[in-house]
Amino acid sequence: MRDRSKPPGVGAVIGWTALAAIAPGAAHLRAGWRRTGLAILCAYTVLLLALLWVGLTSDLAALAGQLIASSGLTGVTVVASLALGAAWFALIVHSFVVMNPGTLPSTGQAVAGGVAGMLAVAVLLPFGLVGQYVAASQSAVDDIFSAPSTPRPASSGGGEDDPWAGRNRVNILLLGGDADTHREGVRTDSINVASIDVKTGSTVLLSLPRNLENVRFVPGSPMAKRFPDGFRLPANPDGSREDLLFAVWEYADSHPEIFGGRKGQGTKTLIDTVGYTLGLKIDWYALVNMWGFARLIDAIGGVMLTVPQDVVFGKYNEGLVKAGTRKLRGADAMWFARSRTNSDDYTRMGRQRCVLGALLSQSDPATVLSRFNQVALATKELLRTDIPRPMLEHLVPLALKVKNAKVTSVQFVPPLINTGYPDWSKIRTVTAKALRTSAVTRRPLSATATPSATPKATTIRTPRPGTSTSAKPDPTAPKGITEGCG
Structure with a gap:
């Protein structure tokens, strides 16, 4: 059931829409869409807890290696990133809409709409960049690591799960x-x-x-x-x-x-x-x-x-x-x-x-990330190897x-x-x-x-010249x- 209290002003519309970017569902709760707001907020909390669990219990370096090594997993990552970005974009737009900006004066509508639009694009960009970076790395890896699979290093007593076959x-x-x-x-x-x-x-x-x-x-x-x-x-x-x-x-x-x-x-x-x-x-x-x-x-x-x-x-x-x-x-x-x-x-x-x-x-990682596309392109021209993907x-x-x-x-x-x-x-x-x-x-x-x-x-x-050490x-x-x- 929607709250029929006094409509918010320009500052409130902008503020609650911006809050929805980091706490999805907040604007819906403010606008009286309680069930929808709680559902979005709960889903967001579960997602954060899942990511935290992965970060604390997983070897992130190994996950990165698996992502690069698997072309199928890379494709899934690109699609998932773009889909999540689109969903976040839609969420910001809908958060703005439920704040009922139509009750604002025409000038207020223009200001609030412009800010909301920029905010929606801003939250979409990181997901787009992730997809672009993953696709660029996929292209570089495909070009560089094209050698057929070769035997692993000669075994010296390692188990089946040891990629180095027991070697030091x-x-x-x-x-x-x-x-x-x-x-x-x-x-x-x-x-x-x-x-x-x-x-x-x-x-x-x-x-x-x-x-x-x-x-x-x-x-x-x-x-x-x-x-x-x-x-x-x-x-x-x-x-x-x-x-x-x-x-x-x-x-x-x-x-x-x-x-x-x-x-x-x-x-x-x-x-x-x-x-x-x-x-x-x-x-x-x-x-x-x-x-x-x-x-x-x-x-x-x-x-x-x-x-x-x-x-x-x-x-x-x-x-x-x-x-x-x-x-x-x-x-x-x-x-x-x-x-x-x-x-x-x-x-x-x-x-x-x-x-x-x-x-x-x-x-350093910050430098590489900030220039990722250039690094990926240069790497494609840089290496030739027989390391199997x-x-x-x-x-x-x-x-x-x-x-x-x-x-x-x-x-x-x-x-x-x-x-x-x-x-x-x-x-x-x-x-x-x-x-x-x-x-x-x-x-x-x-x-x-x-x-x-x-x-x-x-x-x-x-x-x-002429110097010496003890x-x-x-x-x-x-x-x-x-x-x-x-």
Whole structure:
């Protein structure tokens, strides 16, 4: 039964309609629609309690992984979000109508109607954005994770419900490629393996130099039969070499005759070769297009870096990244990471590590959400991987663990190893030691660093000539990913 008391004024109509946006049913109760108002309010309360129960009892990271991994669930989420948004829009409109705005003066009707309309659109927008974000992520995931399902990591005693089959670590080969429209093949300029503790997220980043010589291949493999004493080809007329680690993928792709005529063997060859070099079983790989990476940096608005000295780049040294602390856009950040002008591969590897560390620390959830569409579009152009989509259900929660865990790195560069005559046994020994240290330490990043609201600049610090320390650091000890980067 409706209340036939004195109609509310303009302020009351606007106020009760606005209250209905956060407490559905309030306007109906005020207008005398008691049964309807109580029914709406009860339904809203049940919904809030259900969401609270899910938040308190569920692993939200796992739910996010399931959402991304399942295309069907993603579609349901988009439809449900849009339907709920439409229902909320209709609720605001009806709340305004039951407040009987027709009794207001014409000016009051116009003001109250305009405010109610804006309010209805405002409550619809978040649901529309959720649907858009989910659809954009679905499109990106469909493009990137299109590889057929592959076996899970080799079992070492885990139960059937253990996605890692009892293993303590998962190893992912991270490659930075220079593929471009005017260049044939893929040269892997950046070669890293992320070995991740599946329980804690503690990660060791193992970096191999692109100019590693005399690369050894898995015994018995076609490449090992072709190069029994290591990967060695005649030098180019200018003295440069094409038989380094960075060229393994391209060489294998260019010589299918080595593999009995089978084409496209570069990926598997490099995965097996890196795994054999480090003494690890590589589970999957992810190839990052370096210029797609630049677009990702642009998508999050750039990264704060401290460039210790001018970095020159370009075929004719026409480019320059000036020294100083500031936010770099994608192209400058990539040239800072990639330029070898007046430098060497080892310094460049250090700069690459600093850029990765800066991106990891500065890509906070708020920034990603505010630029979600740009990030999703850049990611589609960025990655190529053999990670099967069903594994995303488990990898997304693991990635969130890595974000808050301790990340250390080992770079196999001089003086640790001689890239011309590598000590393969030492490489495997240092790798094993780094993984043992990571497993024992298992300290979250927050235990050693206090987060700051302002992104911290990242730089490479070079000791002054003539300085010394009382104790020499252990060159085999893993370092924090941003150690020496400011």
